[in-house]
Amino acid sequence: MIQKDAKIVEHWFGLEKLESASTRDGFGKGVVEAGEKDERVVVLCADLAESTRALWFQEKFPERYIELGVAEQNLATVGAGLANYGKIPFITSYAAFSPGRNNEQIRTTISLNNLPVKICGMHAGVSVGPDGATHQQLEDIALMRVQPNMTVVYPSDVEEARKATIASVSINGPVYLRFARSNTPVFTTKNSPFEIGKAELVWKAKKPEATIVACGPLLYKALVAAKELSEEGIRVLVLNNHTIKPMDKEAVVRCAQQSDAVVTIEEHQIMGGMGSAVAEVLAQKYPVPIEFVGVNDSFGQSGEPDELVEHYGMGVPHIKDAVKRVIQRKGP
Amino acid sequence: MANISESKVCELEVKANEIRTTLIEMLTEAGSGHTAGPLGMADIFTAFYFHILNHNPKNPFWEKRDRLILSNGHITPIRYAAMAHAGYFPIKETKTLRKFGSRLQGHPERERLPGVETTSGPLGSGLGQAAGIAYGARMDKKTFRVYCLMSDGEQEAGNTWESAMFAGKNKLSNLTAVIDRNNIQINGMTEDVMPLEPLKDKYEAFNWHVLEVDGHNIEAFVDAVEEAKAIYEKPTVIIAHTIPGKGIKEIEFDYTWHGKPPKPEEAKRFLSELRTLGGKITCGDL
Secondary structure (H helix, E strand, C coil): EECHHHHHCCCCCCCHCCCCCCCCHHHHHHHHHHHHHHCCCCEEECCHHHHHHHHHHHHHHHHHHHEEECCHHHHHHHHHHHHCCCCCEEEEEECCCCCCCCHHHHHHHHHHHCCCCCEEEECHHHHCCCCCCHHHHHHHHHHCCCCCCCCCEEEEEEHHHHHHHHHHHHHHHCCEEECCCCCCECCCCCCCCCCCCCCCEECCCCCCEEEEECCCCHHHHHHHHHHHHHHHHCCCEEEEEEECCCCCCCCCCCHHHHHEEEEEEEEECCCCCCCHHHHHHHHHHHHHHEEEECCCCCCCCCCCCCHHHHHHHCHHHHHHHHHHHHHCCCCC | CCCHHHHHHHHHHHHHHHHHHHHHHHHHHCCCCCCCHHHHCCHHHHHHHHHCCCCCCCCCCCCCCCEEEEHHHHHHHHHHHHHHHHCCCHHEEEEEEEECCCCCCCCCCCCCCCCCCCCCCCCCHHHHHHHHHHHHHHHHCCCCCCEEEEHHHHHHHHHHHHHHHHHHHCCCCCCEEEEEEECCECCHHHHCCCCCCCCCHHHHHCCCCCEEEEECCCCHHHHHHHHHHHCCCCCCCCEEEECCCCCCCCCCCCHHHCCCCCCCCHHHHHHHHHHHHHHCCCCCCC
């Protein structure tokens, strides 16, 4: 059942009762709040003000909004320069371009310099929809989590995205924030706990048989899968692993110890993503069978967000199947 | 113009020679690194650290300091040598260049050595960082100046022109870029590898004020830097024509010296050449 401490919305099950919004809206709201609290916050934009929601900051703080044009390498280097001087820059673009195109500039001028630039990758995952494979970034977690000094956060809904954006200001170093385009269920609340680096248990069962470790908007599908599995008599834990780096190893290991099997879920390549990071932890600390739900070494294509998520194997039935498989693998 | 006295110029020329000597010694000790570019920029680095920059070697994080951004990180040995002579760290530490545990990394790292403003090496990323610093400083009405030293080879990098466009658009007059126009890069002459000319026209088209000087004429270089301060409408780029390997005849104009250090027996020759140069400097009061 839902963990009370998670303080998610009361009627979370059943889409008709839920609000729906995109995590990029959470960024848009959060960065305005961050700007109100801290004058050092500036927002850099590469010709995508409306769709990244950088526009909302521009409307409020035009003097702290900096337009770079279609120039993502410069987005990173100018961001690094502003942080070097003493600002807290949020650099915004589609994840396909930043960090997709400017990976080296991020590595050398932001991560190696260890500067507090907040890299905001929008339109991550296949759920971008009709734009197709070029714009569906599926490798960014892998790119960002291997850079030393980098923190990587992937919020699960609009409210958590708002909190993550604000919280990133207090990290005195580079942060990668991953956001999605399409509207997804709003199931966390103002009162849901959120701290960068701390995973939250959202669904709990006695004597769990497996743990679902999820990040991003697919966390909602993990909860739906957990509820449906419980109706079939299968008991799981669901962990909101929003911070991929530095990962809350204690929480991941604790869940693995309690359940002895893990399923990871993310809208990203299986290779190198959050699931891989979980596997790195568990292989060393507490090896258990793991099943990975994500995109399996493939590019996306045009389509509607939901049909793409289903097509690439990240729907509720896929999560439930993965849980059943991993439980079978546990042996006697 | 009298932006610098004759005697000061002479003093700087002597200092540049001392810095070249340190450079050859440190490169020889390191056994790897770049020789031609650093030698060619010895006069300009000397002019910066001993005349132009408003800085404090004892307090490298002083907020009001001018920022000197080195974009082409591979010539960092000349920066290290100039910094050591200026008092940022002991000259003997230059012998640790490129060695394990050294603050003097093969390519400069901001986090390791105070006074190095940015990490650099991968080309084309310095101008954007310099522009970012200049933009932030102007937002807060700070009056320090930002200098960005670039190679000519990195004018081939797209990032450089993205940054040039940004600085031109924003009229970052507190930013002065310097291009080391020595015409060589790893694979040969720049005009063979990928022609850059007309470089002056390109920067003017990007809304920059462009000056061209002899990069070994310290007086002319200082004058250009002063002129840049007077230009309020645009950022300025000084295209400094330099001789790669300047100061050592065997190395001058030879692109094969881009990325290798002197061998010990060569170093002996080079050092003796540098040490006898004193007599060649045509200054009345020396």
